[in-house]
Amino acid sequence: MILKANGLDFACDVAGDGDDVALCLHGFPESRFSWRYQLPFLAAQGWRAVAPDLRGYGQSSRPTGKAAYHIDHLVDDVVRMFDALKPRRKLLVAHDWGAVIAWVVAMRRAVDLDGLIVMNVPHPTVFGELISHYRPQQLKSWYVAFFQIPWLPEFLLRQNRADGIAKAFLNMAIDKGAFPPHVLEEYRKNALIPGALTAMINYYRANLKILEETSPPIDVPTLMLWGEEDTALDIKLTEGYGPHVKNFTLVRFPNVSHWVQQEAPVPVNTAMLEWLRAKGLILP
Numbered sequence: 247m248i249l250k251a252n253g254l255d256f257a258c259d260v261a262g263d264g265d266d267v268a269l270c271l272h273g274f275p276e277s278r279f280s281w282r283y284q285l286p287f288l289a290a291q292g293w294r295a296v297a298p299d300l301r302g303y304g305q306s307s308r309p310t311g312k313a314a315y316h317i318d319h320l321v322d323d324v325v326r327m328f329d330a331l332k333p334r335r336k337l338l339v340a341h342d343w344g345a346v347i348a349w350v351v352a353m354r355r356a357v358d359l360d361g362l363i364v365m366n367v368p369h370p371t372v373f374g375e376l377i378s379h380y381r382p383q384q385l386k387s388w389y390v391a392f393f394q395i396p397w398l399p400e401f402l403l404r405q406n407r408a409d410g411i412a413k414a415f416l417n418m419a420i421d422k423g424a425f426p427p428h429v430l431e432e433y434r435k436n437a438l439i440p441g442a443l444t445a446m447i448n449y450y451r452a453n454l455k456i457l458e459e460t461s462p463p464i465d466v467p468t469l470m471l472w473g474e475e476d477t478a479l480d481i482k483l484t485e486g487y488g489p490h491v492k493n494f495t496l497v498r499f500p501n502v503s504h505w506v507q508q509e510a511p512v513p514v515n516t517a518m519l520e521w522l523r524a525k526g527l528i529l530p
Contacts, residue, residue, distance in 0.1 A: 249327060256298040256323075259282075266335040267293065267295075268288045268293035269328065269337070270339045270340070271341070271344025272297065272342070272344050273340075273344050276341075279304075280297075285297055287518070287519075291522055294331075296327075301445070302445025303442065308439075308442065309445075311448075317350055320347045322356075324347060325356050328357055337359070337363070338351060338352070338363070339518075342366060345366070346370070349369055350370070352466050355461075360527060362464070362466045363469045363470075363471065365507055366473055366504050370459050371490055372486055375486070377457070382480055393447050400443040404437070408434040412430040412434055415430060415433065416430070418476075418478070420501055421503075421509050424509040429508075463489065469517070469518065470495070471497050471499070476503060497517040497521075
């Protein structure tokens with residue numbers, strides 16, 4: 247399915263139907279394919295589950311220039327996608343960069359959400375507070391500085407049929423079996439589309455000031471799912487949410503990496519089911 251929104255075309259995978267939409271936002275260096283285990287699950291709970299390739303990724307539109315990937319445009323993409331889907335109820339499910347966008351959507355109250363599920367990315371204020379003084383997280387975030395270098399990151403990641411992309415999954419994963427060759431090939435293929443790697447890395451280049459984003463406490467019911475063996479984001483980033491999110495639930499998964507919904511789909515879906523049930527978000 248192609249969803250037209252915000253002047254762009256978004257390639258989407260869809261499961262289920264009806265008036266209630268669960269919009270699933272992937273991260274770097276993923277694609278809508280990363281939600282293959284969650285779409286049928288969400289559809290079974292009564293949601294029309296829609297997973298787009300974000301702007302610049304996969305088969306979606308790929309605007310040029312760093313400025314096109316500023317958070318303001320990314321948030322507006324979500325607003326316009328929901329507008330185009332015309333939902334009655336709205337659930338935002340997101341991982342990694344998708345979760346950064348989802349947090350800001352909720353912080354700005356850009357969409358009247360019924361629920362928010364974020365995976366392995368902290369609230370921007372929590373991240374900003376920790377990285378300002380906590381050396382382990384500063385070291386783990388080295389790649390953000392590396393991505394500011396022009397053209398070199400793209401060049402290196404593109405070598406040997408985007409082997410750097412494949413290694414990003416395998417090197418971080420605890421269960422390497424969650425990323426067999428055909429899964430890695432999907433991500434390699436997307437990264438090798440002309441212009442795709444630059445678009446993907448521009449998310450980092452265009453948003454260095456995102457940690458300055460502040461807001462009143464989020465009042466949307468929020469579930470955070472977190473693989474504890476995340477090598478990019480410290481476990482301390484799951485702490486201190488009281489001042490920032492009024493209705494907050496945390497579920498941590500031991501022996502699971504950053505790629506939580508792909509590496510541990512059954513525990514992730516089970517945790518979502520329990521939370522959806524508790525919040526009255528399983529639909530007829």
